[in-house]
Amino acid sequence: MKNYGTELSILAYSYVKDVEVSKDIIQNVFIKCYIHYHTFEKRSSIKTWLYRITINQCKDYLKSQYIRRMFLQNSSIKQTSYHTPETITIDKLDDEQVVAEIMSLSKKYREVLILRYIHELEAREIAEVLSVSVETVKTRIRRGKNKLLPKLREEFLYD
Known part of the structure; x- marks a missing residue:
């Protein structure tokens, strides 16, 4: 433990x-x-x-x-x-701005991105942790990244 x-x-x-x-x-x-x-x-x-x-x-x-x-x-x-x-x-x-942008996402996207990219869990493990299907996890990861990328582009291009 x-x-x-x-x-x-x-x-x-x-x-x-x-x-x-x-x-x-x-x-x-x-x-x-x-x-x-x-x-x-x-x-x-x-x-x-x-x-x-x-x-x-x-x-x-x-x-x-x-x-x-x-x-x-x-x-x-x-x-x-x-x-x-x-x-x-x-x-x-990672950069504070990246973390801030991840934290600004809705919970369902934030939690899968944190579990996947920070804690390095596989989609199957995330599905078990969150009690959802693997497909739901994959969809949330994809949608979360799609929501995050424009924010990051804007943040890093205009700062």
Whole structure:
């Protein structure tokens, strides 16, 4: 499990965009894995299983935040910027502008592009992690790249 900590932190951060929250989520992921390891069916790799749990934890967190905001009309959550190993790693993945453009995509495109090109998962593994078909993954990757390329061309041609 120790081998995947940084990767999972980056994945969680890509969803919640808050370093401290992503750390909490990863702690919860490892606790869940420890408690429920006996239920791991080994039909997929441990990495895929960990990614799936991490994504589910992130989605649960985001849902709970959405519900809180619905009830607390005037609340605004400030996101602070910390220079931690996770954020430095994200910044080093490629140029900051490229990462920013990826993060600006809708979730369904952002998550497949991050899993494919940053975490280097195969389409089959991404399909398992996201519980969608391989064809859906391939379509989202293609469409995500098609949405990303014009933004990158514009960014790099006019800066």
